[in-house]
Amino acid sequence: MSMQVPTLEEVALAAGVSRSTASRAINGGSRVSAEAQAAVDDAVARLGFVPNRAARSLVTRRTNSVALVVPEPDERFLNDPFFAATLRGMNSVLKNSDLQLVLLIAKLDESAGRIAQYLRNGHVDGAIVVSHHRKDGLEGAIEASRLPAVFVGRPFHPFPGLRCVDVDNVGGGKIATEHLVARGCRRIAHIAGPGDMTAGEDRLEGFHAALREAGLEPGPVVRGDFTIATGASAMDQILAEDPSIDAVFAASDLMASGALQSLAAHGRRVPEDVAVIGYDDLGVADDTVPALTTVANPVVRMARLATEELLVTLGAISAEDLADPSDTELPPVVDPTGRSVLAPVLVLRASS
Incomplete structure (x- = not known):
């Protein structure tokens, strides 16, 4: 007669801890007190509990x-520090759980249909979605599949129950442009992000709002795709269209870096002739010449908050586990749609 295999819930009950605490203790999590770890270890020994991922998955x-989920080609994923920051934020949470990370990157020149199909087929328990585009259809695919998911960044097509963590990109675009106005710049151009991404559209909206309030007409607006090459070509186009511009706000630090290269090639001094400001502060801004004034985009924190929310939904951690009395960061503001929104911060350097 075979004995019944003890469950994780029985271990937690015997140890007098929550299921999530028992799971972290068994799987080497770092956020477990010495007392709880000892209690779980004792319960595991007494009950003869043996973790079995395959058997547990069947039940x-x-x-x-x-x-x-990254609906971008792999070269973009490998070259943009946004994605490395996203992975750092996710890993800071996942390392304390027994969940594995699956990376889904779109193939070059393909739609997100393959990714949507993968999610619908139940290969993962939940998803974090970043860098999504208007045409991806991921919001609809996730709604249809009922897969627990959290978006990092505002989706184009929200639906009831869709959750996301974002930064106030409208506010970020506004404070960037206001800084240039306060500096005395009067002919300000903008290198905008892609029109099929909400971050690009929101930063453009903030740019226009700041200029309206200052009573200034906007300079040329040219779109890029958050890469150095498109930033340089956009800056070339802006200078050809209006050589009188005295400032440019680029919607990413990579595009701002390209703009700096273009300005140098055209013999324009920064910031004496043209002030430049970017957006992200994920490492690129420190290495440009001159160092780049930018708007800090809290990507690591957004990814961490999104992952925590997803794991709470999955029951892998409890909301109580997230309380950290040493955390001095301002909590996100929850808007009427349920989106958690973090505040952008202006970081001053030599380019403006």
Whole structure:
């Protein structure tokens, strides 16, 4: 006669801790007190508990994995520091759980349909979605599949129950442009992000709002795709269209870096002739010449908050586990749509 295999819930009950605490203790999590770890270790020994991921998956229909969904070609993923920051934020949470990370990157020149199909087929328990585009259709695919998911960045097509963590990109675009106005700049151009991404559209909106309030007409607006090459070509186009511009706000630090290269090639001094400001502060801004004034985009924190929210939904951690009395960061503001929004911060350097 075979003995019944003890469950994680029975271990937690015997140890007098929550299921999530028992899971972290068994899987080497760092946020477990010495007392709780000892209690769980004792319960595991007494009950003869042996973790079995495959057997547990058959019973629970869980895969014990979550996806980071990046509907971008792999060269963009490898070259943009936004994605490295996203992984750091996710890993800071996942390292304390027994969940594995699955990375889903779109192939070059393909739609997100393959990714949507993968999510609908139950290969992961939940997903974090970043860098999404208007045409992706991921919002609809996730709504149809009922897969727990959190977006990092405002989606184009929100639906009831869709959750996201974002930075106030309208406010970020506004404070960037206000800084240039306060500096005395009067002919300000903008290198905007892609029109099929909400971050690009929101930063453009903030740019226009600041100029309206200052009573200034906007300079040329040219779109890029958040890369150095498109920033340089956009700056070339702006200078050809209006050589009188005295400032440019680029919607990413990579595009601002390209703008600096173009300005140098045209013999324009920064900031004496043209002041430049970017957006992100993920490492690029420190290495440009001159160092780049920028708007800090809290990507690591956004990814961490999104992952925590997803894991709470999956029952992998509890809301109580997230309380950290040493955390001095301002909490996100929850807007009427349920979006958690963080505040952008202006970081002054030599380019403006």
